Amino acid sequence: MPESTPTSDYGTLRPPTRVLMGPGPSDTPPRVLAALGLPTVGHLDPAYLELMNQTAEMLRRLFRTQNRLTMPMSGTGSAGMEAAFVNVLEPGDRALVAINGVFGTRMKDIVERCGCECVTVDVEWGQPVPPDAIQKALSQGPFKVVAVVHAETSTGARSDVEAIGRVVKELGAGALFIVDVVTSLGGIPVEVDAWGIDVCYSGTQKCLSCPPGLSPVTFSDRAAEIIATRKTKVQSWYLDLSMIQQYWGEERTYHHTAPINMTYGLNEALRLVFEEGLENRWERHRRLSEKLRQGLAEIGLSLLGDPEYSLPMLNAIVVPNGVDEADVRKRLLNEYNIEIGAGLGPLKGKIWRIGLMGHTAREQNVVYLVAALREMLRR
Amino acid sequence: MPESTPTSDYGTLRPPTRVLMGPGPSDTPPRVLAALGLPTVGHLDPAYLELMNQTAEMLRRLFRTQNRLTMPMSGTGSAGMEAAFVNVLEPGDRALVAINGVFGTRMKDIVERCGCECVTVDVEWGQPVPPDAIQKALSQGPFKVVAVVHAETSTGARSDVEAIGRVVKELGAGALFIVDVVTSLGGIPVEVDAWGIDVCYSGTQKCLSCPPGLSPVTFSDRAAEIIATRKTKVQSWYLDLSMIQQYWGEERTYHHTAPINMTYGLNEALRLVFEEGLENRWERHRRLSEKLRQGLAEIGLSLLGDPEYSLPMLNAIVVPNGVDEADVRKRLLNEYNIEIGAGLGPLKGKIWRIGLMGHTAREQNVVYLVAALREMLRR
Numbered sequence: 003m004p005e006s007t008p009t010s011d012y013g014t015l016r017p018p019t020r021v022l023m024g025p026g027p028s029d030t031p032p033r034v035l036a037a038l039g040l041p042t043v044g045h046l047d048p049a050y051l052e053l054m055n056q057t058a059e060m061l062r063r064l065f066r067t068q069n070r071l072t073m074p075m076s077g078t079g080s081a082g083m084e085a086a087f088v089n090v091l092e093p094g095d096r097a098l099v100a101i102n103g104v105f106g107t108r109m110k111d112i113v114e115r116c117g118c119e120c121v122t123v124d125v126e127w128g129q130p131v132p133p134d135a136i137q138k139a140l141s142q143g144p145f146k147v148v149a150v151v152h153a154e155t156s157t158g159a160r161s162d163v164e165a166i167g168r169v170v171k172e173l174g175a176g177a178l179f180i181v182d183v184v185t186s187l188g189g190i191p192v193e194v195d196a197w198g199i200d201v202c203y204s205g206t207q208k209c210l211s212c213p214p215g216l217s218p219v220t221f222s223d224r225a226a227e228i229i230a231t232r233k234t235k236v237q238s239w240y241l242d243l244s245m246i247q248q249y250w251g252e253e254r255t256y257h258h259t260a261p262i263n264m265t266y267g268l269n270e271a272l273r274l275v276f277e278e279g280l281e282n283r284w285e286r287h288r289r290l291s292e293k294l295r296q297g298l299a300e301i302g303l304s305l306l307g308d309p310e311y312s313l314p315m316l317n318a319i320v321v322p323n324g325v326d327e328a329d330v331r332k333r334l335l336n337e338y339n340i341e342i343g344a345g346l347g348p349l350k351g352k353i354w355r356i357g358l359m360g361h362t363a364r365e366q367n368v369v370y371l372v373a374a375l376r377e378m379l380r381r
Numbered sequence: 382m383p384e385s386t387p388t389s390d391y392g393t394l395r396p397p398t399r400v401l402m403g404p405g406p407s408d409t410p411p412r413v414l415a416a417l418g419l420p421t422v423g424h425l426d427p428a429y430l431e432l433m434n435q436t437a438e439m440l441r442r443l444f445r446t447q448n449r450l451t452m453p454m455s456g457t458g459s460a461g462m463e464a465a466f467v468n469v470l471e472p473g474d475r476a477l478v479a480i481n482g483v484f485g486t487r488m489k490d491i492v493e494r495c496g497c498e499c500v501t502v503d504v505e506w507g508q509p510v511p512p513d514a515i516q517k518a519l520s521q522g523p524f525k526v527v528a529v530v531h532a533e534t535s536t537g538a539r540s541d542v543e544a545i546g547r548v549v550k551e552l553g554a555g556a557l558f559i560v561d562v563v564t565s566l567g568g569i570p571v572e573v574d575a576w577g578i579d580v581c582y583s584g585t586q587k588c589l590s591c592p593p594g595l596s597p598v599t600f601s602d603r604a605a606e607i608i609a610t611r612k613t614k615v616q617s618w619y620l621d622l623s624m625i626q627q628y629w630g631e632e633r634t635y636h637h638t639a640p641i642n643m644t645y646g647l648n649e650a651l652r653l654v655f656e657e658g659l660e661n662r663w664e665r666h667r668r669l670s671e672k673l674r675q676g677l678a679e680i681g682l683s684l685l686g687d688p689e690y691s692l693p694m695l696n697a698i699v700v701p702n703g704v705d706e707a708d709v710r711k712r713l714l715n716e717y718n719i720e721i722g723a724g725l726g727p728l729k730g731k732i733w734r735i736g737l738m739g740h741t742a743r744e745q746n747v748v749y750l751v752a753a754l755r756e757m758l759r760r
Binding site: 017022038261 | 395398416420426642646
């Protein structure tokens with residue numbers, strides 16, 4: 003067939019309408035979907051530059067920081083993770099990374115790709131990172147960075163970043179404190195300045211309920227100074243903040259063409275956060291997670307790990323003996339249009355991961371999921 | 382103010398409606414805007430996996446290739462450029478890069494960040510890369526890669542990639558041929574297999590008229606083999622195709638959360654390409670560029686460089702003596718809602734860059750821009 007023949011062989015794009023109760027993405031609210039479809043403008047349009055300023059201002063408020071260097075990176079949360087490390091590490095530097103799930107493992111991988119030595123604090127998957135384990139490991143310092151995951155999306159465990167931050171400040175000999183808040187930001191308290199976090203990154207598709215594609219990041223002035231005085235270039239051109247900050251700053255120097263419509267979506271998602279009130283949003287996540295757990299307990303399903311350190315927005319639920327966990331997920335999707343997540347690594351086949359993130363965290367979804375599971379598990 | 386106080390201080394998101402006749406992004410057609418706002422599904426949803434397969438199939442058809450390793454990277458065109466180099470280069474490798482504008486310069490920067498030696502063929506900005514200059518430079522080989530930009534967005538020059546491909550094949554001693562088709566893909570012929578291109582990348586926001594945010598890439602089997610037999614890990618975790626291809630392949634192994642809604646947009650943009658017919662689309666770009674140039678000639682404006690090597694989708698127009706080029710751009714934007722681009726580097730202040738890319742390339746826009754310039758320049 004010559005290419006000049008017009009064809010509509012590809013049908014019509016009609017994705018199903020799901021209830022996204024997995025580890026992310028969460029449901030995108032109508033206003034954010036509408037924002038994504040607003041007319042595209044240029045990346046140097048004065049209207050877009052104003053939108054960038056406003057978005058950065060809202061991100062500072064969300065991260066609870068005064069950091070100048072605060073913006074969304076043009077990639078998903080993993081791009082934010084890579085940006086966090088490649089901008090501050092140089093070959094030969096040493097990093098201390100806590101691993102209690104998939105994302106700590108990923109941090110280690112990135113550190114090593116930077117030509118750096120990675121010392122790890124290994125914690126059983128499903129458990130939080132104990133501050134005293136970090137304290138002990140710091141004796142193997144000095145380290146350029148200390149990194150932990152606030153909310154381990156692979157297991158549902160919350161680590162006490164505030165307490166770890168105190169340890170790093172007291173005993174870290176100036177190490178930068180890097181924290182992954184991909185799953186926590188917007189759902190539970192994240193206090194960048196108060197907790198002494200130097201580098202923090204998130205994703206848009208969890209508790210912010212904007213589709214995946216951007217990664218909000220923030221760097222302290224101390225981290226920014228380290229970037230400014232590097233001896234080597236950042237190994238990633240695309241994620242090099244020494245250049246990108248000139249586009250977000252007064253200079254407006256073109257680096258790469260910004261993802262305009264995704265930024266509309268993030269901007270609208272942030273408006274929704276502040277229209278609700280950040281603390282109200284935390285409370286909503288807490289309340290609905292409690293309701294979910296009560297409902298699941300009534301049908302004989304229980305939470306993995308210590309409730310005190312479990313995430314409200316990502317509930318790791320133990321698969322009962324004799325239940326085919328993959329079949330349950332498949333039937334939930336096909337018969338009820340509900341997506342939930344599987345366990346990963348050592349928890350594969352042992353847990354379901356039930357997300358209540360952002361717009362997904364609504365009464366109706368909790369009631370619906372519990373009812374669906376009740377129906378299925380008694381069959 | 383406590384954060385629990387809901388606030389709507391940020392007003393309403395209302396970007397202006399522009400006519401995007403700059404170097405990209407181009408105007409997004411209504412069907413693509415609508416696709417961006419379709420309900421988000423999960424990145425492992427069977428419906429999404431099917432969409433991925435279909436999108437990859439359409440990209441192969443667009444690139445004119447049989448390459449298995451063909452997909453959109455989760456970042457803008459510059460992420461695609463970085464992916465092209467970091468996946469095939471290892472420290473100590475040598476690269477030959479032709480520089481006739483901004484994007485060749487960027488290639489060199491990335492090559493050097495890979496710890497590689499970069500030999501350059503330097504060409505006057507605005508001119509195409511002469512195949513015999515590549516031929517001559519190959520005597521300084523061997524090179525692991527030879528890289529050129531097909532359509533230099535900074536100058537409007539088109540290089541003869543087919544002829545350069547022949548030279549690389551004959552005299553390149555097995556070097557991989559990397560070609561940047563960010564601005565050309567979908568607007569003029571790009572023949573990945575027929576021209577012997579091993580690694581090719583593009584962006585979504587030019588002649589495909591999907592907003593910026595994704596970068597279609599394709600790697601030949603020979604390039605894929607080089608990735609599979611690397612001695613070192615790819616320095617970018619986020620762009621590491623040895624892992625990403627397991628998500629796009631049969632394994633469906635999670636790497637990062639895919640940018641779901643942006644992929645809807647790209648998918649819809651590709652449907653539009655094939656409903657029109659790829660060759661019809663090339664002809665439309667050619668015809669409207671001719672109309673634009675005729676219209677501009679009538680008001681005394683002329684093209685920079687040799688028309689034979691000038692891009693139909695990006696017209697470099699010489700700023701007449703005595704005209705304040707920045708003021709013209711500003712007034713076009715403010716009074717007519719038309720965006721055009723400025724010159725860069727040595728061409729700063731000397732040219733305007735007028736884009737006719739994808740959905741922007743319509744009669745009405747050509748007529749409107751010429752009329753607006755006529756009105757302004759006679760004042």
